[in-house]
Amino acid sequence: MNANLDVVPMQEWINTDGKPLIIAGPCSAETEEQVLETANRIKAEGYAHIMRAGVWKPRTRPGSFEGMGEPALQWLAEAKKQTGLPLAIEVANPEHIELALKYGVDVLWIGARTTVNPFNVQDLADALKGVDIPVLVKNPVNPDLALWVGAFERLQGAGIKKIGAIHRGFSNAQETKYRNSPMWQMAVEMKRLFPQLPMIGDPSHMAGKRSLLMELSQRILDLNYDGMIIETHRDPDKAWSDASQQLTPEALGEMLRELEVRKANYGVEFTDELAGLRAKIDNIDRELMEVLAARMAVVEKLGEYKRDNSVAVLQLDRWKQVHADRAKQASGLGLYPEFVEELFKLVHLESIRKQTEVMHSSLA
Numbered sequence: 001m002n003a004n005l006d007v008v009p010m011q012e013w014i015n016t017d018g019k020p021l022i023i024a025g026p027c028s029a030e031t032e033e034q035v036l037e038t039a040n041r042i043k044a045e046g047y048a049h050i051m052r053a054g055v056w057k058p059r060t061r062p063g064s065f066e067g068m069g070e071p072a073l074q075w076l077a078e079a080k081k082q083t084g085l086p087l088a089i090e091v092a093n094p095e096h097i098e099l100a101l102k103y104g105v106d107v108l109w110i111g112a113r114t115t116v117n118p119f120n121v122q123d124l125a126d127a128l129k130g131v132d133i134p135v136l137v138k139n140p141v142n143p144d145l146a147l148w149v150g151a152f153e154r155l156q157g158a159g160i161k162k163i164g165a166i167h168r169g170f171s172n173a174q175e176t177k178y179r180n181s182p183m184w185q186m187a188v189e190m191k192r193l194f195p196q197l198p199m200i201g202d203p204s205h206m207a208g209k210r211s212l213l214m215e216l217s218q219r220i221l222d223l224n225y226d227g228m229i230i231e232t233h234r235d236p237d238k239a240w241s242d243a244s245q246q247l248t249p250e251a252l253g254e255m256l257r258e259l260e261v262r263k264a265n266y267g268v269e270f271t272d273e274l275a276g277l278r279a280k281i282d283n284i285d286r287e288l289m290e291v292l293a294a295r296m297a298v299v300e301k302l303g304e305y306k307r308d309n310s311v312a313v314l315q316l317d318r319w320k321q322v323h324a325d326r327a328k329q330a331s332g333l334g335l336y337p338e339f340v341e342e343l344f345k346l347v348h349l350e351s352i353r354k355q356t357e358v359m360h361s362s363l364a
């Protein structure tokens, strides 16, 4: 992808003393009392750099609680006064931005259901022209990296340079362990393309349930994210939205204290050992590719046979057999079967591509 983002480093707009940024707060601002109590309990725990709360809630189906709107902004402004915590909220249209700025909100984010729509994102970017405020962009609900990048480009067009990405996971067509599947490779690719872009994990929306928060948060930290945005509520089971994925400010504190923040890089003392092990990996990878090339040469021969005898490229029974057999072999070798299944799906796709090419070569 050919794109360039001009990013102000995160530490220039929020000082976390080099620690991962923690944005914590309720899914929704429900009542003044709930906002103030939650804010003060978060503050007392000491981990949060920014408080979050939903003021307008995009819901999957009508009839669910859709947020309190402007009154919630008054409660949040009071919470900021009492705790000193800067505020972050989601905005989905220019009116939301205007109100957020009126009530002194410090950081805005664009939600996953907005990021998918370039018209909406452009409206937000236009409304932000001349405004100096950090804007975080959640990944679009579908795993489309270009759409995510496009949202940043639209913001940059409006002069916004304090930007960051929030990885909240991607919608599932089928029921899975996660509410939104992380598809970590999307965030890793984003980091590869734009190393300077802060990446913030949203374990709450990936998980959908409390029991998965810890493992997801640790994974986020192990992938070197710049921070996390996590939902916390004074009385989670009674929350008006996302009850099952929130935890109390104190339980969140306990969880955060248990997480391990590891160093981003190896120290110099490991340099020699590291170089030796990496040289081994380089050799093994070369062998892997030689083996793949040998397999592909046989696939090509089979393709020529198919072409000359008018046999279809895809042979489902054979593929089913390969798929099942390789996963079984994987267990015996101590490899994670799902990894091997995915790997062979890719290999099979490449075989199909190669044989299709061979088929077409007869037409030349």
Ligand SMILES: C=C(O[C@@H]1C=C(C(=O)O)C=C[C@H]1O)C(=O)O
Binding pocket: 299, 302, 313, 314, 315, 316, 318, 319, 322, 347, 348, 351, 352, 355
């Ligand atoms: C190689 C073949 O063609 C395709 C590719 C396969 C593979 O990569 O293992 C298996 C079945 C076919 O869909 C074949 O027919 O055996």
